[in-house]
Amino acid sequence: MRLLLILLAVTLMACRQQSDIRNDISIQSNGLTVKQAFLMFQADGKLVPEGNKVEVGQQVNMRLLVDGWEAKNGKVFIGASEKITTDEGQVVLDEADLFANYAATGIDAADAGVITLSAVITRVDKLFKYFEVSFRVWDKNSSDNITGSYRLYLK
Numbered sequence: 001m002r003l004l005l006i007l008l009a010v011t012l013m014a015c016r017q018q019s020d021i022r023n024d025i026s027i028q029s030n031g032l033t034v035k036q037a038f039l040m041f042q043a044d045g046k047l048v049p050e051g052n053k054v055e056v057g058q059q060v061n062m063r064l065l066v067d068g069w070e071a072k073n074g075k076v077f078i079g080a081s082e083k084i085t086t087d088e089g090q091v092v093l094d095e096a097d098l099f100a101n102y103a104a105t106g107i108d109a110a111d112a113g114v115i116t117l118s119a120v121i122t123r124v125d126k127l128f129k130y131f132e133v134s135f136r137v138w139d140k141n142s143s144d145n146i147t148g149s150y151r152l153y154l155k
Contacts, residue, residue, distance in 0.1 A: 023052055023150055025062070031144030032137075036065040039150065042118065053155045059120040060152065062135070066115055070141040075106030077140035082117055087129040092121070103140075121152065128154070 021027060022038040039048035042059035054060055069076040079100075084093040098117065099107075119133045130151040138145035 023048055023050065025148055025150040027146060027148040029146045031142065032066050032068040032139065032146050034064060034066055034146060036063070037148070038063055051153065052151060053153050054121065055155050056121050056124055059118055062117045062119070062133070062150065064115040064117075064137065064146070065113060066137070066146065067113065068144060069109065069112045069139055070144070071109040071112075072106075072141060074109050076109045076112040077103070077106045078112060078115070079136075079138045079140050080115065080117060081136045082119065083134045084119055084121075085132050085134070087132070092131065093119075119152065121154065124154065 020036045021034070025037045025039070027034055027037055039052065040046060040061050040063060041048060041054075042061050048054070048060060069078070080098040082093065082095050082098060083091065085091050097103075115137055117135055117137075119131075121131055130153050132149055132151050134147075134149040136145060136147045
């Protein structure tokens with residue numbers, strides 16, 4: 001009976017953690033803890049519905065709630081890269097470090113718990129099945145990082 005209760009508790013914890021990751025965002029975490037991950041529209045702050053259907057020109061923000069940063073003197077040094085490719089492998093965007101401007105100063109540790117990365121499909125020359133957004137977020141004070149991806153489909 002005790003084994004069954006432990007197994008049930010582990011299953012419930014796993015379900016709760018997974019339910020905090022929405023929009024089919026695939027996440028691999030090494031040393032950092034992702035508490036939540038979801039997509040929202042920049043314009044009105046509404047959640048992107050399941051299916052991740054967006055319009056051309058509609059900015060989508062991926063919100064990550066993250067714990068585990070290594071702070072130095074109250075500052076955290078974060079790196080983030082983002083790459084958008086079509087279903088045919090064509091690279092639309094490839095940014096190496098979106099936080100490069102903070103390399104010398106860092107950001108306040110209190111602000112590091114919420115990371116927002118944006119994506120927008122600005123124009124379409126032909127129809128694609130989807131656009132895949134791949135990302136990596138890392139702690140520049142350690143080897144801790146998060147990698148992942150999600151897909152956007154045009155309406």
